[in-house]
Amino acid sequence: MSTRASLDAVVIGSGPNGLAAAIVIARAGFSVRVYEAQPTLGGGMRSAELTRPGFVHDVASTVHALVLMSPFLKTLPLSDFGLEFAQPPAPFAHPLDDGSAVVVERSVEETARALDGSDGRAYRKLVEPFVESSERLMESLLGPFSLRHPIRMAKFGRFAARSASGLARHAFESERTRAMFAGVAAHSMVALEKLATSGYALGLIIAAHAVGWPVARGGSQQATNALAAYFRSLGGEIVTGAPIESLDALPKSRVVLCDVTPRQLLRIAGDRLGGLYRWRLSRFRYGPGVFKMDWALRSPVPWKAADCSRAGTIHIGGSLGEIAESERAVSAGRASQKPYVLVVQATRFDPSRAPQGMHTLWAYCHVPNGSTVDMRDRIEAQIERFAPGFRDCIIERSLMMPADLERSNANLVGGDIAGGAADLAQLYARPIATLHPYRTSIDGVFLCSSSTPPGVGVHGMCGFHAAQDALQYLAR
Numbered sequence: 120m121s122t123r124a125s126l127d128a129v130v131i132g133s134g135p136n137g138l139a140a141a142i143v144i145a146r147a148g149f150s151v152r153v154y155e156a157q158p159t160l161g162g163g164m165r166s167a168e169l170t171r172p173g174f175v176h177d178v179a180s181t182v183h184a185l186v187l188m189s190p191f192l193k194t195l196p197l198s199d200f201g202l203e204f205a206q207p208p209a210p211f212a213h214p215l216d217d218g219s220a221v222v223v224e225r226s227v228e229e230t231a232r233a234l235d236g237s238d239g240r241a242y243r244k245l246v247e248p249f250v251e252s253s254e255r256l257m258e259s260l261l262g263p264f265s266l267r268h269p270i271r272m273a274k275f276g277r278f279a280a281r282s283a284s285g286l287a288r289h290a291f292e293s294e295r296t297r298a299m300f301a302g303v304a305a306h307s308m309v310a311l312e313k314l315a316t317s318g319y320a321l322g323l324i325i326a327a328h329a330v331g332w333p334v335a336r337g338g339s340q341q342a343t344n345a346l347a348a349y350f351r352s353l354g355g356e357i358v359t360g361a362p363i364e365s366l367d368a369l370p371k372s373r374v375v376l377c378d379v380t381p382r383q384l385l386r387i388a389g390d391r392l393g394g395l396y397r398w399r400l401s402r403f404r405y406g407p408g409v410f411k412m413d414w415a416l417r418s419p420v421p422w423k424a425a426d427c428s429r430a431g432t433i434h435i436g437g438s439l440g441e442i443a444e445s446e447r448a449v450s451a452g453r454a455s456q457k458p459y460v461l462v463v464q465a466t467r468f469d470p471s472r473a474p475q476g477m478h479t480l481w482a483y484c485h486v487p488n489g490s491t492v493d494m495r496d497r498i499e500a501q502i503e504r505f506a507p508g509f510r511d512c513i514i515e516r517s518l519m520m521p522a523d524l525e526r527s528n529a530n531l532v533g534g535d536i537a538g539g540a541a542d543l544a545q546l547y548a549r550p551i552a553t554l555h556p557y558r559t560s561i562d563g564v565f566l567c568s569s570s571t572p573p574g575v576g577v578h579g580m581c582g583f584h585a586a587q588d589a590l591q592y593l594a595r
């Protein structure tokens with residue numbers, strides 16, 4: 120690695136947004152160095168043998184629909200740097216107590232055909248127009264708040280702005296379809312009665328049909344490794360095991376991009392931030408945390424509904440009413456007795472992650488921020504409810520409470536995986552309400568994490584947009 124004392128840009132943090140920002144700036148011909156606190160790169164896009172040797176688990180993100188939808192990441196030559204995706208035939212399934220499951224297939228038509236009564240028609244009417252224009256829609260959704268494409272955004276906003284429970288009850292007559300909609304809306308970590316929770320469900324359903332919900336072959340770390348290798352091919356430098364405690368500790372550079380959340384920025388930048396900006400950042404709200412589990416399994420999960428074995432992601436939680444109750448409890452600061460659980464069975468489609476014939480399983484449930492409640496039995500009971508015999512398949516399990524997650528990545532404050540609450544008030548107005556969310560009050564210092572628009576997910580767009588601001592600064 121070069122030891123040059125002065126650089127054009129320094130990036131603090133090597134999550135997908137940090138690496139995206141670093142790539143944009145390096146590609147423009149500037150010198151860039153990334154400092155990562157942890158010994159391994161990737162932040163929310165890492166893999167590790169969490170249970171036993173030979174079992175590769177994704178420590179955080181595992182489903183990469185947003186990589187394929189991202190207006191920036193999808194343009195990068197990541198396959199040249201080893202990234203391959205494994206596509207489950209069905210993006211997600213929602214098992215029910217009667218032993219059946221609602222399955223969202225790649226095709227809108229096939230999905231609609233299997234829905235009850237008039238719900239098939241309603242589903243097509245709701246989803247199809249947006250799937251057809253998904254590329255342009257994602258350009259708008261994955262940017263900072265703007266008035267571009269006003270007609271398309273108004274059409275989308277008419278549904279997206281509604282509460283998920285309200286839209287599900289209005290649009291669908293069957294409890295089964297409503298449950299499926301609740302299961303995908305609950306990714307938001309916001310109570311389903313809140314405005315704009317339908318937007319999460321619609322965005323994810325559109326992605327399921329447009330690009331699928333794939334996993335990275337060999338684990339999410341492969342996606343990070345590809346980004347890092349591409350960055351290095353552009354002349355970029357990376358230093359790991361280097362937590363930055365203060366901006367003053369950095370080498371001289373013209374710009375600094377911080378892939379950190381407001382709480383860390385307040386600490387790292389200290390008094391260099393202006394008083395008003397500090398005050399506004401200190402009011403930034405974090406959302407619920409998650410309790411994460413991974414398993415090494417001797418055989419695949421024995422789902423009662425055979426259709427679940429074709430899906431990458433399984434939403435566990437039963438009816439709309441039950442899922443809404445579980446998410447309401449978390450919003451009210453209580454750990455749910457019957458949690459909504461997100462499950463991903465990557466080895467069904469990517470056997471390279473486990474010894475031959477064996478499997479991994481990834482799951483989490485939402486808990487109040489910083490919760491210390493052990494959710495293992497409640498999570499396993501929920502899976503067992505739809506897959507009797509599941510516990511007999513377990514060889515080993517790994518648990519990560521919110522504090523463990525935060526130790527593994529300082530951005531996961533209290534276990535919040537979204538870089539801050541993503542309710543209507545903080546959906547785009549993050550970290551503060553401004554036309555320039557990536558700029559801080561310090562000249563040349565930018566925020567580029569998921570605490571800026573468009574927020575949570577592996578799309579790299581927070582980094583991409585922050586880097587545009589930084590490039591403008593460098594061009595001065």
Ligand SMILES: Cc1cc2nc3c(=O)[nH]c(=O)nc-3n(C[C@H](O)[C@H](O)[C@H](O)COP(=O)(O)OP(=O)(O)OC[C@H]3O[C@@H](n4cnc5c(N)ncnc54)[C@H](O)[C@@H]3O)c2cc1C
Pocket residue numbers: 131132133134135136137138154155156157160161162163164178179180181182183184185361362363364378379383387409411483524527528529530531535536537538567568569570574575576577578581
């Ligand atoms: C359990 C879990 C499951 C998820 N599942 C999905 C999913 O399936 N699909 C999806 O799209 N998204 C998912 N996400 C969300 C996704 O991981 C994040 O939205 C994304 O990683 C945010 O990227 P980022 O670059 O903003 O921050 P991060 O990925 O959090 O990276 C921040 C990096 O900065 C480093 N850092 C922080 N402070 C410092 C410092 N002071 N000095 C040096 N380095 C520092 C951290 O160590 C970390 O590497 C999940 C997240 C979690 C935790």
